[in-house]
Amino acid sequence: MHKVGVLALQGASKRHAEALAALGACPVEVRTPEDLADIEGIILPGGESTTMSKLLDLAGLFEPLADRLREGMPAFGTCAGMILLSARILDGRADQRCFGVLDVDVRRNAFGRQVDSFEAEVAVDRLPGGGFPAVFIRAPVIERVGEEVEVLSSVDGLPVLCRQGPVLAAAFHPELSDDLRLHQLFLED
Amino acid sequence: MKRGLAEMLKGGVIMDVVDVEQAKIAEDAGAVAVMALERVPADIRRDGGVARMSDPAMIEAIQAAVTIPVMAKARIGHFAEAQVLEALQVDYIDESEVLTPADEAHHIDKWPFTVPFVCGATNLGEALRRISEGAAMIRSKGEAGTGNIVEAVRHLRSILGDIRRLTQADSAERYAWAKQLQAPIDLVAEVADLGALPVPMFCAGGIATPADASLVMQLGAEAVFVGSGIFKSSDPEAMARAVVEATAHFKDAQIVAKVSRGLGEAMRGAEIAGLETRLAERGW
Numbered sequence: 001m002h003k004v005g006v007l008a009l010q011g012a013s014k015r016h017a018e019a020l021a022a023l024g025a026c027p028v029e030v031r032t033p034e035d036l037a038d039i040e041g042i043i044l045p046g047g048e049s050t051t052m053s054k055l056l057d058l059a060g061l062f063e064p065l066a067d068r069l070r071e072g073m074p075a076f077g078t079c080a081g082m083i084l085l086s087a088r089i090l091d092g093r094a095d096q097r098c099f100g101v102l103d104v105d106v107r108r109n110a111f112g113r114q115v116d117s118f119e120a121e122v123a124v125d126r127l128p129g130g131g132f133p134a135v136f137i138r139a140p141v142i143e144r145v146g147e148e149v150e151v152l153s154s155v156d157g158l159p160v161l162c163r164q165g166p167v168l169a170a171a172f173h174p175e176l177s178d179d180l181r182l183h184q185l186f187l188e189d
Numbered sequence: 190m191k192r193g194l195a196e197m198l199k200g201g202v203i204m205d206v207v208d209v210e211q212a213k214i215a216e217d218a219g220a221v222a223v224m225a226l227e228r229v230p231a232d233i234r235r236d237g238g239v240a241r242m243s244d245p246a247m248i249e250a251i252q253a254a255v256t257i258p259v260m261a262k263a264r265i266g267h268f269a270e271a272q273v274l275e276a277l278q279v280d281y282i283d284e285s286e287v288l289t290p291a292d293e294a295h296h297i298d299k300w301p302f303t304v305p306f307v308c309g310a311t312n313l314g315e316a317l318r319r320i321s322e323g324a325a326m327i328r329s330k331g332e333a334g335t336g337n338i339v340e341a342v343r344h345l346r347s348i349l350g351d352i353r354r355l356t357q358a359d360s361a362e363r364y365a366w367a368k369q370l371q372a373p374i375d376l377v378a379e380v381a382d383l384g385a386l387p388v389p390m391f392c393a394g395g396i397a398t399p400a401d402a403s404l405v406m407q408l409g410a411e412a413v414f415v416g417s418g419i420f421k422s423s424d425p426e427a428m429a430r431a432v433v434e435a436t437a438h439f440k441d442a443q444i445v446a447k448v449s450r451g452l453g454e455a456m457r458g459a460e461i462a463g464l465e466t467r468l469a470e471r472g473w
Contacts, residue, residue, distance in 0.1 A: 047198075114194055
């Protein structure tokens, strides 16, 4: 993948774009349906999932992006981005939407408020180079994992990194560490 | 990690709310966080008296009502109020000039706290002093409660202009900058190398319209705080939604134009020269 979109309506999009550029890819900020035209994959960053859901609707971007994702465009969601990719949000707002291309149920902020945010080195299956420095900020928890979903990493028995076909999702924030291996994994797949 | 939450708020709007109903309106409109306080700055100006930390019961009610982060304000230097807010598990503490200062020489030592702090600044030196005390986010102060953007623009331009000039300084000149800014040399050097503050910089104080939000975002703010501007307008729901959209699409004048239509009256606003109290002058 070369041209990779980063959803830039709200959240930590810049850090993702920097990571992609450092790996030689060409990041494209996505704010409107027109921005989807050339991209081969997309990153949905951390931020507020309720805000992003609302802005996706207001910008007329939800349906066109949902179509691309259903057609199999690769996607990498982190934290709020993972919530957007999920099949079901257990404690979301009534008007909050998700794309349903990752067959998991998530609970928002389930690790607690900001004072409960934490950093941990997590073991990731088949990722060379040892554990990954994971930053969890008001992180969501995956409470159900579908049969087709592969769990790549867990913390205290809770899945925090998983994959289903072209979709990769993390409950934590790889863009806040200097470790580019998960972005590399996404670009390679 | 303390700085991480500020990363997640980027490109968003943080709204002042005084009760559960306003907090729900803010969340419905797409706010990334709410600031729980007893009176919005425009009312603090009007009513006078000492402005203090909010009632914990009110903060807890708002925490229970919304799923987005909840921030609250402590008085400058009032570390005991900050300890109470941390005990309440607010997501961010704003050590704010909008409240009446508790200490005229010292700000809170923010390093011992688990909860991250945001502090206001009018210039680069003030911003770096707050960061040296442990602030995880800076907001340009503007002049809260006026609905007048001129001070926010002044402060943003001062901070970002000095950062641009500082990046041109040679190694000897950095020491002179540190003296002039009254800021630690290691932070001055870090800013010179980065070409940016080491923490996110948001904008506050005077944003009253979608175009105001677009203006400060284009000047270099990474997100906006809107205090009186939402709930002192004639149609808060519409204004809140419009400011959220304009902040997300700040570079797209077509969208800012679209969302600016038919919003009713923005807050009335005030000339800076006519103010009795300049809140931005509080902070040392």
